[in-house]
Structures are given as structure tokens and as C-alpha cells.
Amino acid sequence: MRVVIVGGGFAGVACAKRLANESGVRVDLIDRAGYHQFQPLLYQVATAELTSEDIRFDLCRLFRDSPNVTVRKAVVAAVDPQARTVTLDDGQVLAADHLVLAAGAQPNFFNTPGAAEHAFPLYSVDDAQAVRGRILTILEDVKQRPELVEQGALNFVIVGGGPTGVETAGALGELIHDVLPHAYRGLPLDRAQVILVDAGPALLTAFSAQAGGYAATQLRKRGVELRQNTSVKQIDPDQVTLSDGEVIKTRLVVWGGGEKAAAVAATGGLPTGHGGRVTVGGDLTVPGFPHVYALGDVANIPSGDEPALPQLGSVAQQSGRWAADNILAEARGKTPHPFHYRDKGIMAMIGRKAAIAEVGAHRHEIHGDFAFAAWLGVHMQLLDSIGAQLKAYAAWAQEFYLRPDHRSAELLEPSRVDSPRIDWDQKG
Ligand SMILES: Cc1cc2nc3c(=O)[nH]c(=O)nc-3n(C[C@H](O)[C@H](O)[C@H](O)COP(=O)(O)OP(=O)(O)OC[C@H]3O[C@@H](n4cnc5c(N)ncnc54)[C@H](O)[C@@H]3O)c2cc1C
Incomplete structure (x- = not known):
């Protein structure tokens, strides 16, 4: 079973970690930077409290003991949720049994001139x-x-x-x-x-x-x-x-x-809602596209009466782990479970x-x-x-x-x- 994960932030890393060393599973973790960026401490770097090296973590190093995880430093230009493929900006196409979108967010300037x-x-x-x-x-x-x-x-x-x-x-x-x-x-x-x-x-x-x-x-x-x-x-x-x-x-x-979903969310005819984020159902899959997941900041993840959980590291991380568990459940012929967020505040x-x-x-x-x-x-x-x-x-x-x-x-x-x-x- 091949799982392709787009994005090595909290969601993508948590998902890949859960799938690491699972027999019969091959994971491609694609990130444009090639390293995890610990966003909660970005402003400490901006205001000279920490160095860049303190908050970036090489993804190859993170998964060096997980031979079933291949880290690729590349930009995903488009996804095709129907075919479950991603196209890299060099034209290469990767096919997956399960496709996980965890590409995070980008600034939203709300068309403010300049x-x-x-x-x-x-x-x-x-x-x-x-x-x-x-x-x-x-x-x-x-x-x-x-x-x-x-x-x-x-x-x-x-x-x-x-x-x-x-x-x-x-x-x-x-x-x-x-x-x-x-x-x-x-x-x-x-x-x-x-x-x-x-x-x-x-x-x-x-x-x-x-x-x-x-x-x-x-x-x-x-x-x-x-x-x-x-x-x-x-x-x-x-x-x-x-x-x-x-x-x-x-x-x-x-x-x-303000922020909005990463650009890749707008490709492949994915259903999107507030903030351009990908709409997902309770089990974190995209409605109409079985085996395609969207997690963390790139998705509007419903929870109880809430249409969408906030854009937080804990939401991203928990949704990453949950998606991995659902992927493994599906591979065993079981039904994926609805995501339950443990709100720590x-x-x-x-x-x-x-x-x-x-x-x-x-x-x-x-x-x-x-x-x-x-x-x-x-x-x-x-x-x-x-x-x-x-x-x-x-x-x-x-x-x-x-x-x-x-x-x-x-x-x-x-x-x-x-x-x-x-x-x-x-x-x-
Ligand atoms: C300044 C700031 C401070 C924050 N502080 C906190 C805090 O204190 N506590 C908290 O809980 N949350 C905080 N957050 C929010 C938290 O960081 C995010 O909710 C979390 O990082 C989302 O994780 P993610 O995995 O969905 O996306 P991200 O962490 O954004 O990761 C997405 C990854 O996808 C990659 N990517 C994007 N597009 C592509 C592409 N086309 N091809 C390949 N790779 C791609 C990016 O390089 C990135 O590594 C903060 C956010 C910011 C910006």
C-alpha cells in the first residue's frame, strides 16, 4: 500500500510517524522545504530570540530509522483526487492508494493594495x-x-x-x-x-x-x-x-x-470552503473522493456543532495521527472512525x-x-x-x-x- 503525504508540518509528520515501520506500507512524504518548520516559535526567530536552526528540523533525519518512509524535497504543483496522484513541479507524477493533503496555510492579504x-x-x-x-x-x-x-x-x-x-x-x-x-x-x-x-x-x-x-x-x-x-x-x-x-x-x-489554505488546495477540483480550505467529513476524508484525506491547516475539520476546528498545532497533529489510523483500518478492511479532537485549550x-x-x-x-x-x-x-x-x-x-x-x-x-x-x- 502506498501513501503519499503532501506537507511535512505537524499533520504530515504525525501521519508519517504513525505509518513508519508498518509492514506493507510505503510512505512518500513530500515537502517543499525539506524540513519541518516549527511555526509557534517563528516570532522568536523574527525578534532575535532564537536562530532559524533552532526551529527547523530536517525531515530526512527525522525519518532516518524508518526505511518505509521516503522524504522528497519537492513542490507539489497539483493533485488529482480522482486518480489519487500528485504532480510535482518538475512534471513527475506520483500515484497513491491513499493521498494525504497536509500542505498547511499561506498568508491571506485580502487584496490589500501593496x-x-x-x-x-x-x-x-x-x-x-x-x-x-x-x-x-x-x-x-x-x-x-x-x-x-x-x-x-x-x-x-x-x-x-x-x-x-x-x-x-x-x-x-x-x-x-x-x-x-x-x-x-x-x-x-x-x-x-x-x-x-x-x-x-x-x-x-x-x-x-x-x-x-x-x-x-x-x-x-x-x-x-x-x-x-x-x-x-x-x-x-x-x-x-x-x-x-x-x-x-x-x-x-x-x-x-490572516491566512488561507496552501495553494495546492485549489487544484484538482477539491471541494473548498471558508479560507479556501478543503472540506472534509468526520473521518477526515474528502467527500466524493474515497482514500483522500485533508488534515491540519489545509482543511476545514468539523467537530461536534463546530463547522471547523481552529488552525492549531494540536489539531494538525491529532488529525495526522487519526488519519494514519484510519488508513491502516481501511487497509484491514475496517471502517474509518470519525475524528475526535482532544481539546487541551x-x-x-x-x-x-x-x-x-x-x-x-x-x-x-x-x-x-x-x-x-x-x-x-x-x-x-x-x-x-x-x-x-x-x-x-x-x-x-x-x-x-x-x-x-x-x-x-x-x-x-x-x-x-x-x-x-x-x-x-x-x-x-
Ligand atoms: C506565527 C505562527 C504562530 C503559531 N503559534 C501557534 C501556537 O502557539 N500554538 C499552536 O497550537 N499553533 C500555532 N500556530 C498554528 C500552527 O503552527 C499550525 O496550525 C500548524 O503548523 C498546522 O500544521 P499543518 O501540518 O497543517 O501545516 P504546516 O505546519 O503549515 O505544514 C505544511 C507544510 O506543507 C509544506 N507545503 C505547502 N505547500 C506545499 C506544496 N505545494 N508542495 C510541497 N510541500 C508543501 C510546507 O513547506 C509545510 O512544511 C501558529 C502559526 C503561525 C503561523
């Missing part, structure tokens, strides 16, 4: 590296030419008040106010601004209103300015225009404003000692130190489950907690990040 060209999304290790490179390039340029501050060089705009935007804004606030004054003495950092723009009236809407209020307070404590009930109308190379007419001069706009970190967690069946809400500890624990579990060595994470957590104003020189070294130069004469 966003695709000038904003910095945060969905991959390369994205995170690009944000860090841009921050360090700006700082180096301002060191040489302090007058650039007048052009808004030290204004950093974050779009989106969901977890990605809130976590990035909090981390950037701490970087600017706690760390950079030691690393970049003499820079006019008192003139730096981190501005979070969100179209809605509240932050972190997946959480309670109280949690949103806590997040707003914690962000303000870290020097973040909030522009709520305001959307981004246009992004130019040197500025952002907001819906209320305000124009903010800036050279870094981080986009956490949701959490977000705003900064050191400031996190929010809603845990347990009744969504008990905790803030502050305990939530911070829960956040660290859950991420450690997620890392462990993809076979990561936990040393780097443990070292980061300890340093982050005990030495908030310190970063290793390597993380703040511009020459370590290959970032394009900024054309300061380019105007919108």
Missing part, C-alpha cells in the same frame, strides 16, 4: 529570517544615518490582533525597550514605536473579552501602541495608510492579518511572564506566570513530538526568563542574516 509586495508575512522560517534581517538592517542604517528616524525608520507596524500579531508585537516591544538599549547604545530608541493595527474592537478574539483586555494592557506596558477598529488600506515601500486616513511612515510591516504569549491560557473542558482562564509556564510546557511537548532535541528550547526559556535584557551577540549580528539593502529614497 501588502503582497511590501509586507513581511510570518509563516515560514525564511519569513522569520527576513523580518529579523529587516530589523537589523534598519538599526544598522539608523546607526550610520540618524536622520532616517525622521522618515519613520524606527516605526514598526504589525497587522492583526490575533495570536501572531499580539505575540510578535509583544516580543518586538521587549526587544526594543529591554534589549536594544544595551546592544545598540546611542540609537534614539526612545523614538521607536511598535504599532499594532487591527480591524476589530478586541484583541485575541478566540479568547474571552477579559483575556483580550489583559493582552491590550500587557502590550501597552511593553510600549506597543494599539490602533483598533482600524484596517490597513494600503501598504507602500515607505508607509502604511490606515482606514481612518492616518499615514504611518515605516520600513517594516509584519503581516499577521488555547494559549498565547504576550511577553516574559505575560501569557494567557484557557485550559480544560470548561476553558478555565489563567494569566501571567502560570499561563507562561503552561505555554512553555505545551510547546515543549509539541517540539518533543516532532523529535526535536529540547536543549536549545530549554536554554532559550531559561535565558528569556532570567536575563530579559540579554541576547547572544550572534542573534543581533546583521552579517549573519542575508538581508537586502533598503532603498531609503524609494517612496510610495
Whole structure:
């Protein structure tokens, strides 16, 4: 039996791991990057807390003891769910008995003019590296030419008040106010601004209103300015225009404003719904296409009365394992079971000692130190489950907690990040 899995994120890796070393099963795990990207820690790379190497895990290495799993570094250009084949961008076609789509998400710019060209999304290790490179390039340029501050060089705009935007804004606030004054003495950092723009009236809407209020307070404590009930109308190379007419001069706009399914979901006539995500039934297969599964962020996975579970690492991981079990059940002539999600809660970190967690069946809400500890624990579990060595994470957590104003020189070294130069004469 041949299983082809598209995507080596949480869902694809969990599915392949479950099928690894099963006799009679051959797995092709295809990923365009060739490594697993641990998205929950992307913003730590973007804000110079971790290196790229700390959050990317080579898929060949992950499956080196599983001879029945072949890892292929390749882009899947299209799927044919009827024929159960995938076509790679070099034209090669792979056929499967069971096809698993686990290609994740991509940023959704909602047709905002200039966003695709000038904003910095945060969905991959390369994205995170690009944000860090841009921050360090700006700082180096301002060191040489302090007058650039007048052009808004030290204004950093974050779009989106969901977890990605809130976590990035909090981390950037701490970087600017706690760390950079030691690393970049003499820079006019008192003139730096981190501005979070969100179209809605509240932050972190997946959480309670109280949690949103806590997040707003914690962000303000870290020097973040909030522009709520305001959307981004246009992004130019040197500025952002907001819906209320305000124009903010800036050279870094981080986009956490939304996501949609990976491009491959739109191929092969797959049924799609909200966010362009593939529609699946209770057993995670695509209606009308037996033996074709869609998992994690690329799918709308129904659960109870909910039309779709949220885009979370735990949903992706559990759906990956479940799909593998269903594939094995089908191979034994048994009926696949409907997916049952074990909800462990949701959490977000705003900064050191400031996190929010809603845990347990009744969504008990905790803030502050305990939530911070829960956040660290859950991420450690997620890392462990993809076979990561936990040393780097443990070292980061300890340093982050005990030495908030310190970063290793390597993380703040511009020459370590290959970032394009900024054309300061380019105007919108
Ligand atoms: C900034 C950020 C922070 C987050 N923080 C948290 C958090 O704290 N906790 C939490 O639970 N969740 C968090 N999430 C969400 C979580 O990371 C996702 O829900 C999870 O990664 C989804 O897993 P997946 O396997 O479906 O997709 P992904 O992890 O996105 O993996 C998809 C894979 O498919 C590959 N791929 C895509 N298209 C193709 C193609 N055409 N051909 C070949 N390969 C392809 C990609 O390279 C990628 O490796 C965060 C997400 C982001 C972006």
C-alpha cells in the first residue's frame, strides 16, 4: 500500500510517524522545504530570540530509522483526487492508494493594495529570517544615518490582533525597550514605536473579552501602541495608510492579518470552503473522493456543532495521527472512525511572564506566570513530538526568563542574516 503525504508540518509528520515501520506500507512524504518548520516559535526567530536552526528540523533525519518512509524535497504543483496522484513541479507524477493533503496555510492579504509586495508575512522560517534581517538592517542604517528616524525608520507596524500579531508585537516591544538599549547604545530608541493595527474592537478574539483586555494592557506596558477598529488600506515601500486616513511612515510591516489554505488546495477540483480550505467529513476524508484525506491547516475539520476546528498545532497533529489510523483500518478492511479532537485549550504569549491560557473542558482562564509556564510546557511537548532535541528550547526559556535584557551577540549580528539593502529614497 502506498501513501503519499503532501506537507511535512505537524499533520504530515504525525501521519508519517504513525505509518513508519508498518509492514506493507510505503510512505512518500513530500515537502517543499525539506524540513519541518516549527511555526509557534517563528516570532522568536523574527525578534532575535532564537536562530532559524533552532526551529527547523530536517525531515530526512527525522525519518532516518524508518526505511518505509521516503522524504522528497519537492513542490507539489497539483493533485488529482480522482486518480489519487500528485504532480510535482518538475512534471513527475506520483500515484497513491491513499493521498494525504497536509500542505498547511499561506498568508491571506485580502487584496490589500501593496501588502503582497511590501509586507513581511510570518509563516515560514525564511519569513522569520527576513523580518529579523529587516530589523537589523534598519538599526544598522539608523546607526550610520540618524536622520532616517525622521522618515519613520524606527516605526514598526504589525497587522492583526490575533495570536501572531499580539505575540510578535509583544516580543518586538521587549526587544526594543529591554534589549536594544544595551546592544545598540546611542540609537534614539526612545523614538521607536511598535504599532499594532487591527480591524476589530478586541484583541485575541478566540479568547474571552477579559483575556483580550489583559493582552491590550500587557502590550501597552511593553510600549506597543494599539490602533483598533482600524484596517490597513494600503501598504507602500515607505508607509502604511490606515482606514481612518492616518499615514504611518515605516520600513517594516509584519503581516499577521490572516491566512488561507496552501495553494495546492485549489487544484484538482477539491471541494473548498471558508479560507479556501478543503472540506472534509468526520473521518477526515474528502467527500466524493474515497482514500483522500485533508488534515491540519489545509482543511476545514468539523467537530461536534463546530463547522471547523481552529488552525492549531494540536489539531494538525491529532488529525495526522487519526488519519494514519484510519488508513491502516481501511487497509484491514475496517471502517474509518470519525475524528475526535482532544481539546487541551488555547494559549498565547504576550511577553516574559505575560501569557494567557484557557485550559480544560470548561476553558478555565489563567494569566501571567502560570499561563507562561503552561505555554512553555505545551510547546515543549509539541517540539518533543516532532523529535526535536529540547536543549536549545530549554536554554532559550531559561535565558528569556532570567536575563530579559540579554541576547547572544550572534542573534543581533546583521552579517549573519542575508538581508537586502533598503532603498531609503524609494517612496510610495
Ligand atoms: C506565527 C505562527 C504562530 C503559531 N503559534 C501557534 C501556537 O502557539 N500554538 C499552536 O497550537 N499553533 C500555532 N500556530 C498554528 C500552527 O503552527 C499550525 O496550525 C500548524 O503548523 C498546522 O500544521 P499543518 O501540518 O497543517 O501545516 P504546516 O505546519 O503549515 O505544514 C505544511 C507544510 O506543507 C509544506 N507545503 C505547502 N505547500 C506545499 C506544496 N505545494 N508542495 C510541497 N510541500 C508543501 C510546507 O513547506 C509545510 O512544511 C501558529 C502559526 C503561525 C503561523
